[in-house]
Amino acid sequence: MKNLVAGIDVGERSTFCALVDEFGKIYATEKFSTNDYKSFNSFMDKVKTSVESLSRNLDEPHTLCAAGIGIPNGNYYTGEIENAPNLIWKGKLPFSQKLSSLLGMPVVVANDANAAAIGEMMYGGARGMKDFVLITIGTGLGSGIVVNGNVVNGYDGFAGEFGHICAQVNGRQCACGKKGCLECYASTSGIKKTFLELSKNNKVENALKDKKPEDITLSDISKAAKKGDSIAKQTFTETGNILGIALANLISIVSPEAIFINGSVARLGDQLLAPTKKALEANLMRLWKGKVKLLLSSIDSENAPLLGAAALAIKEMQKRSVVIERRRLV
C-alpha cells in the first residue's frame, strides 16, 4: 500500500489540495477560492473535506500519513500564521494545530517559499544538494535557504526574507513599509516599473509606446526585448544587475552549491538569467567565480508550491521516523 501525503498550497486567491507520493507524483487535486470562506474555521473545515474526499475517491489503495501547508508568513516553529497581510482572516491563526485535530494526522506549516525549497530538494534540481537557495520571483520575491540539508528558519521562524534586503538605499517604496527592497525591482511589477521609468527618462521611442502604461505586461516587455527594443533590453540588464549583486551578497553569506530561480518571472529564462549571471560573476570573490550554479528550477512554477507543501510533510515524517528509530534503539 502506498504512503501518500496531502500538500496544501494556500494562496491569497486560490487554495490547492493534492495527494502526493515521495516521488512527487500527484494523484488527485482540488482547487477552491480561498476567500469564499469568511471565517478561519470554515476554511479549515473546507480543507479537511477536500483532503478527505480526495483520499476517499482515489482508486489506488493508500495510507494518508501527514499534511503540509505552504502559505505566505507561515511559521514552521509555531504552525501559525500571524496577521498575514494577504489573508482575510486576522490575528493568530493556528493552522497546524487546527487541521491536525480535524484530520487526525501530523500537519506541518511553512512559509510558501521555504516549502518550495524543500520541494526543489526532494523532487527538483536540488536533489542530492545540501546547500542551495531557491528564489521564487513572481508578484513578489521569496526565498528558501537550505544549509546542510535543512531550511534556515532562524530564531523566530521568519528567516529567508531575501526579497526585503535593501537593494537600493532610499529606493522604491515597498509594500512592507521599507524603501528599496529587492522585490521592488526583481518581480513582475518591479520589472514593469523599471521599463516605465526608463521609457520616461529616455527620448528614444519604445515598442510599447501605443499601450497604456497600466496595460503593459511582463510578456509585452519580453517580446519587445526579443525584437530588439533598446528600452526593453535595458530593463532586463538593469533587473539582472540588481538581482545579480544581491545574489553575489547571498553567496558571500551562505556559499550555496547552486541558486535556483522559480516563479512566473523564471519563465523569462535566459532573458533574465543571462544579465543576472553577468552581474553575479562580476560581483563575486575570486574563490566563487564560475563555481556557483545559477539555474532555473526544474519544477513547473505552477506545481512548485503544492509539491513544496507535500515535500514538507514527507520531510517531517522522515525526521520523526528517525526519532522513532532512535527511541527504539535506546
Next chain:
Amino acid sequence: MKNLVAGIDVGERSTFCALVDEFGKIYATEKFSTNDYKSFNSFMDKVKTSVESLSRNLDEPHTLCAAGIGIPNGNYYTGEIENAPNLIWKGKLPFSQKLSSLLGMPVVVANDANAAAIGEMMYGGARGMKDFVLITIGTGLGSGIVVNGNVVNGYDGFAGEFGHICAQVNGRQCACGKKGCLECYASTSGIKKTFLELSKNNKVENALKDKKPEDITLSDISKAAKKGDSIAKQTFTETGNILGIALANLISIVSPEAIFINGSVARLGDQLLAPTKKALEANLMRLWKGKVKLLLSSIDSENAPLLGAAALAIKEMQKRSVVIERRRLV
C-alpha cells in the same frame, strides 16, 4: 582528571597555543612569531612542540583530547588552507592532517571568524542561543553565522564572508579585488578612510588637522568625537549607517536572535553601536523591529580567537562522542 583541548590561533604575525577546558579556563599559553618558521613543516613541528611542552609542564593532572586551529581561510571540511594571502607558505596546506599525525589526536580547522562564533556560543554571550551571528571587526571584517546550533560552512566551507558583501556599488577598492566591500568601510582602516574623506570634503576644521594623515589612529578619531569634533562624529554616523543597513540585510536572510560584535573596533562600544543600531532599526522589516539584539561580545577580543579554536575542538569532540554513543546503541 580534567579533559583539556589545545586551542591554536594562527595569525599573520603571531601564533598562540593554549590549553583550555570546557568552561573556557586557559591553563597555559605560549606565543611565537608565525613567520619565524620558513616552511610549513617547520611551523607544524613548532606547534607540536609548543602544545606538548605546555601539556608536560602543567601541574594539573589532565588528558589532552583534541586540538582546534582557527586561521584565516581555514576550511572546516578539508582541514586545509589554500593560498592564504597573509601566510608565507603557499599552496594547499594540510593543517589538520599534518598536526593530527604529529600530535596523535583529532585536529579540527576553521576560519578564525567561524571559530570565534563557536567560542561565543560555548563561553560568551551566545550561550544557549542556536541562531546568532558574530561579527569580528578589526583590520578586516569577519563573520561567523550560526544556524540551529551549527556554524554555516556552506557547500565549499567558505561561507560567512560577510565582510565582502557589496556595501557600496562601485565603492572603495577592496584588497579582495572587488569594489565597495563592507570591510572597506567597517574596519579600522575603513573608518580612518571615511574620516580622511570627510575632512577633505568639509571646510570645517577638524580636531586632528595638525596630524599627518598616516599618523591618525582609530583611537584619535574616537577621542576627537568624544570631544565633540563634528567630522569625527560624522565618521561614526556614516560607519554605523553602512554597517546597520548591512546587518539589517543579514537579519532578513538568517533571522538571528542576536548579533555580537567583537574585534578591536568593538572597543569603541556605544560610539559604534549606537549609530549602527539606529540604522539597523530603520532598515528592518516591522516584524523584527526592536527584537534582534545587537551586543558587544562578552569575550575579550584578545582571547576570542584562541578560545574560539579551543571551542571548535570541544564541539567536535562532543559531536564525535554523540556518534560513538549512537553506534553503541545499534
